[in-house]
Amino acid sequence: MSKQSLTVLIPTYNPRLDYLARVLASLRTQKVPASDWDLLIVDNNSQPPLAGQIDLSWHPRGEVLVEKTQGKMHAICAAFRHTTTDLVMILDDDTIAKPDLIEQALIIALQHTMLGAWSARVELEFEDPAAAPPPRLRSLLAERLIETASWSNDTSHTPSTPWGCGMCIRRAVADAYLAQTADRPNRLQLDPMGDQPGYGGDTDLAYTGCSIGLGMGVFPQMAITHLIPARRTTTDYLLRNLEAHEYSHLLHHHALHGAAPPPPSIGTRARRWLRWLQGDSLERAIIAAENRSRAAARRTIATGQDARPVTHR
Numbered sequence: 001m002s003k004q005s006l007t008v009l010i011p012t013y014n015p016r017l018d019y020l021a022r023v024l025a026s027l028r029t030q031k032v033p034a035s036d037w038d039l040l041i042v043d044n045n046s047q048p049p050l051a052g053q054i055d056l057s058w059h060p061r062g063e064v065l066v067e068k069t070q071g072k073m074h075a076i077c078a079a080f081r082h083t084t085t086d087l088v089m090i091l092d093d094d095t096i097a098k099p100d101l102i103e104q105a106l107i108i109a110l111q112h113t114m115l116g117a118w119s120a121r122v123e124l125e126f127e128d129p130a131a132a133p134p135p136r137l138r139s140l141l142a143e144r145l146i147e148t149a150s151w152s153n154d155t156s157h158t159p160s161t162p163w164g165c166g167m168c169i170r171r172a173v174a175d176a177y178l179a180q181t182a183d184r185p186n187r188l189q190l191d192p193m194g195d196q197p198g199y200g201g202d203t204d205l206a207y208t209g210c211s212i213g214l215g216m217g218v219f220p221q222m223a224i225t226h227l228i229p230a231r232r233t234t235t236d237y238l239l240r241n242l243e244a245h246e247y248s249h250l251l252h253h254h255a256l257h258g259a260a261p262p263p264p265s266i267g268t269r270a271r272r273w274l275r276w277l278q279g280d281s282l283e284r285a286i287i288a289a290e291n292r293s294r295a296a297a298r299r300t301i302a303t304g305q306d307a308r309p310v311t312h313r
């Protein structure tokens with residue numbers, strides 16, 4: 001098996017510099033030496049620009065690339081076009097890599113050649129631990145405490161679907177994604193665009209791998225820590241975040257299939273009503289947020305005008 005080349009990609013827009021410094025520090029102490037992988041930060045129109053605010057002198061091939069077109073997926077596409085490595089690992093600007101993250105990613109790449117995309121176990125670190133939200137809302141902060149590996153080529157299999165945090169993409173998937181989104185550019189609107197919320201770009205990337213005959217997976221031996229500022233732990237923020245997730249889910253379906261998902265069946269509506277009757281106040285607030293987001297998504301699809309919920313960074 002041949003050695004795989006890898007680029008660590010950090011797409012970012014107006015990041016918290018103390019968080020970004022911790023992300024870079026975690027990369028500086030990787031078991032795999034910096035000489036064996038590339039580092040690319042894509043500044044997606046930050047104000048002020050990042051170039052003069054961060055130090056990459058410790059990395060022999062560390063650089064900052066500016067992508068003026070707003071949107072996380074535009075930043076990722078810019079990185080795909082700029083890089084030539086076999087693998088691209090996407091790290092958010094607030095996710096700390098465990099010391100063996102790159103090492104484990106490279107091992108998985110060699111041992112699971114049938115996979116086109118895979119991601120990591122995600123733990124949370126709260127700026128204010130006393131304000132940590134209840135467990136049923138933590139998936140909205142990308143918590144993913146997987147204990148066993150899972151992989152599949154079934155796009156309906158959620159346990160094996162990679163998430164953006166620590167996600168690895170093979171070159172063939174990156175090239176296919178560039179080609180497919182050139183034909184359907186609305187898919188580039190799934191993830192955040194500046195201060196506008198959005199989700200689903202990572203899922204779309206994983207599904208792209210499945211569309212060219214590769215699988216997807218998640219692996220607990222890859223591990224990262226997601227840094228959560230205090231303002232992101234309030235119930236109000238998380239419910240608005242849920243709205244953005246659900247809105248993007250319907251928009252993703254429309255982007256892939258050219259039509260809105262079919263209306264819910266009688267059985268689905270009955271189950272939702274039963275959830276409402278049996279739920280506590282938080283569960284009812286969750287259901288209300290889901291209903292608002294679905295209505296907003298259907299308005300967007302019907303009118304072509306963006307009706308996404310507003311969630312501040």
